[in-house]
Amino acid sequence: MNLFKNRTVIGIICILLSLLICFGVTPLFNKTVSQKTEIVRVVKEIKAGDEITKDMVQLTEVGGYGLPENVIRQPDTVIGKYADADLSIGDYILNTKLSDTPAAENAYLYNLDGTKQAMSVTIKSFANGLSGKLQSGDIVSVIAADYKKQGATVIPAELKYVEIISVTASSGYDANTGEATTDEDERELPSTVTLLVSPEQSMVLAELEADGKLHLSLVYRGAPDNTAKFITAQQEINDALYPAEQEDAAPEQPSGVGEAEPQQTAESEVAE
Structure with missing residues (x-):
């Protein structure tokens, strides 16, 4: 306990922790955030019930951090399917917004x-x-x-x-x-x-x-x-x-x- 009462020792420990965060944890976090992945993004307005065609979507590279697990990553997965909700330009497509059949x-x-x-x-x-x-x-x-x-x-x-x-x-x-x-x-x-x-x-x-x-x-x-x-x-x-x-x-x-x-x-x- 006397060791932690020494201000010099406490200072050294703080410096070591800051170095660990700066050169260890932060680079790992930045690497994860900057990691790129490809997803399917909407390039034309799609209304609920519309059949999705090739010209309505495109494959785009984006940061992978925070993306939902069910985001569509392959265009072939969406082409020929029907939209269950309105999709605007720039939206990425979730599999929950697609249907194999047209609206009822x-x-x-x-x-x-x-x-x-x-x-x-x-x-x-x-x-x-x-x-x-x-x-x-x-x-x-x-x-x-x-x-x-x-x-x-x-x-x-x-x-x-x-x-x-x-x-x-x-x-x-x-x-x-x-x-x-x-x-x-x-x-x-x-x-x-x-x-x-x-x-x-x-x-x-x-x-x-x-x-x-x-x-x-x-x-x-x-x-x-x-x-x-x-x-x-x-x-x-x-x-x-x-x-x-x-x-x-x-x-x-x-x-x-x-x-x-x-x-x-x-x-x-x-x-x-």
């Missing part, structure tokens, strides 16, 4: 195979869209008031059984996601309905959208197997209206032809 509200758009198209029509009033009760997977009939300005209200043969793939609010977000809301006043009302249609059906829908006189009536909601029966019945109607051998002449035919016989045949098959 856009997933149906990635299932199109070229034989059919997704087309949206406007819900002009609350009543036109079944008072906001329509959902993805519903089978509806499109009713045209004053069809072709002939004074009659009809269901065009091409649009007797059409499948809904999305109901969208004016904000652009799907209004039928099925998520529960605590405040009913905050629930967004549908503004458009997206239908799965053939090219011929899309032509008729475009005319009705331009006229602004279409209504949607619910035909069926339920098991996918039964839904498929309605789709098959509609396909048979379309095949009768637009035979394959007349494919080249199809654009010259009236888009609103509604022969009763094909419809009756399809209806009987659905009923079975």
Whole structure:
């Protein structure tokens, strides 16, 4: 104890400790801080749900100290994936912000195979869209008031059984996601309905959208197997209206032809 009471000894110990810190600990710390590593960094704005492409990211060398363990370090890991959150220029990408599949509200758009198209029509009033009760997977009939300005209200043969793939609010977000809301006043009302249609059906829908006189009536909601029966019945109607051998002449035919016989045949098959 007498040794530590000697001021000279205490001074020497302090000097030795300072030298150890300066020439031992500090260089090791600086080496760790200055150590470089490569990470993937965002070079273009990426919105949630976007598919990440090669031009959106780049490999950048940065200091490795303090980086999260789950930061992405290889571009191939992110290219082709989907962003689960908005990413700004300069952000590094964490694996928790990536998804192998598109956002739920856009997933149906990635299932199109070229034989059919997704087309949206406007819900002009609350009543036109079944008072906001329509959902993805519903089978509806499109009713045209004053069809072709002939004074009659009809269901065009091409649009007797059409499948809904999305109901969208004016904000652009799907209004039928099925998520529960605590405040009913905050629930967004549908503004458009997206239908799965053939090219011929899309032509008729475009005319009705331009006229602004279409209504949607619910035909069926339920098991996918039964839904498929309605789709098959509609396909048979379309095949009768637009035979394959007349494919080249199809654009010259009236888009609103509604022969009763094909419809009756399809209806009987659905009923079975």
